[in-house]
Amino acid sequence: MTKSIDPLEVDFRALQVLVWVHQLRSFTRAAEELGVNQSAVSYTINKLREVFRDPLFVRQARSLHATPRCEDIVIQAKRLTAEFRQLAAPPDFDPGTVSQKFTIACNFYERVLIIPEIVHTLKGEAPNLQLEIIDASGRGHERLLRNEADLLIGPLERSDPHLYRRDLYQDRYVCLFDPAHPKASAPLDLEDYLKLDHVLVTYGGHWRSRYIVELERMGLELKVALKVPSPAGLERIVAGSRLVATIPERLSKSVGADLRVVTCPVHTSVTIGLAWTTVNHRAPLNMWVREMIYRLNARARKGG
């Protein structure tokens, strides 16, 4: 009779039935309200009676009275269902209130060209966001998969089956010369290019710049006079020297201020894009940040 039913097999619909019966003081009308048979309501209330070990509702004279315990349970049930509903509702993402952590992995290029604007906009629209920029160190994919970063911005090569990606724009390569360099004024052909003394930016990790890959594909090789891990300080290296550096065009706007910029004769380009994992694919914050970055780069995408 008073067999102990595991409380866990109560569902929120049962609580809903309880609330309606309590509200309407009638099994029959609650059943109508819920669009089910009266005996289904009876069944549900009986189950709840066993779960709570309490009569919940008793008939007194004409009307149905709720026990004190029932009153209590109804109040809690309303709260629990409301909270669960809210939990189940598609999270109405509000940038203004998010206070989550968000980590972006990227490298020098993106830190100089993309990140500042992102940070500015993000901090403006989501002031409480705990934003962190980490160095991808040429291992962006790995860091994504380890959940060390929520989003990777960088030059994307192969399409990794584990990652989602979205391209932002393509960037051509240009060569940086000291303005006094003999080849600095004329258009540069491939033959001349190969004769120059090059500063090679390795970008640290396993990354190999697209123009290097392209040259290799053609069976050619660069005369590398100096290797540097990043374009930081590149300007002062090239200035006043015979060295030539090949870097993405957009980067030259930043680091090539007083240098001569000439189109690179190796016709290829690097694709800058976003990458993320399935874990974050549907996360509202991640989606929102992705969308924002994509929009911020709309101009660059159109070749600006």
Added chain:
Amino acid sequence: MTKSIDPLEVDFRALQVLVWVHQLRSFTRAAEELGVNQSAVSYTINKLREVFRDPLFVRQARSLHATPRCEDIVIQAKRLTAEFRQLAAPPDFDPGTVSQKFTIACNFYERVLIIPEIVHTLKGEAPNLQLEIIDASGRGHERLLRNEADLLIGPLERSDPHLYRRDLYQDRYVCLFDPAHPKASAPLDLEDYLKLDHVLVTYGGHWRSRYIVELERMGLELKVALKVPSPAGLERIVAGSRLVATIPERLSKSVGADLRVVTCPVHTSVTIGLAWTTVNHRAPLNMWVREMIYRLNARARKGG
């Protein structure tokens, strides 16, 4: 595919499955833990995926990763299930902390003889209880059924099918005389009793004292010289007069201080008891109060 499942048909067991999968990072081991088939876990998680419109768990390389939304949901799910468990658990009633309202209906007799001790004990053990004593006005049953009172203490007559009851003790009737009254010293027989001038305590409502009912049953009638609604002030009415009052013995200890008390020749007694409704039958507070009152009257019950 993304069909919208009503969140209300999620039960707490499903949330439990979610929590275990999250904990163990494995459908299979969660299934073992829960003692069900792996495909049942898969089924449940799939249902939750539809409810929450989120993958919840994604496989990445070797391991199962939880989405950010999932992390959030798990935290909430733990809280909700814990709260529901507590709600479903038989309420471990603690008098020290109850702060409910509790209303006792009774009449003059009980207010004088029983209530003071009850109030004292109740306030001692349940300091936050909001206790209210209301006058039954001879309509105690009615007030109970209307939930105006949680408990009725009084002389119980017929056994009302709607009410539960528990008897406390029985009280015989005694007669109060002015000490100077000629009949005050000797034992009183029925013949003399009927010749006396009586003060009849009506107790207000529909109540008829048991000795009156008994006399009636014998076809006898009292010479009523004065009717008063309650024993309040009875002492001063009887003192210095020829009038005789018949009241329950225990009451005479309070209101008959300077009067002569003689056993009433109508051999009957009134039963004082508790009455309550089904609504409160299983309510812990009500049960606790009932038990306490019963214990407090243990002495009286043994004829003290």
Added chain:
DNA sequence: TGGTTGGCATCGAATTTTTTGATGCTGTGC
């Protein structure tokens, strides 16, 4: 006092949901 009625309880049948066991599929590690 007996008939009528409103409303919850209960029963067997029908329906729906959940579980099971078997099998498929995909990515990993050797």
Added chain:
DNA sequence: GCACAGCATCAAAAAATTCGATGCCAACCA
């Protein structure tokens, strides 16, 4: 490239829920 781990999926079985009909009880009415 093969074997394995582990989730997905399928059909059948089991269990839970709902339905429609009916029972039953108390209240109300004449």
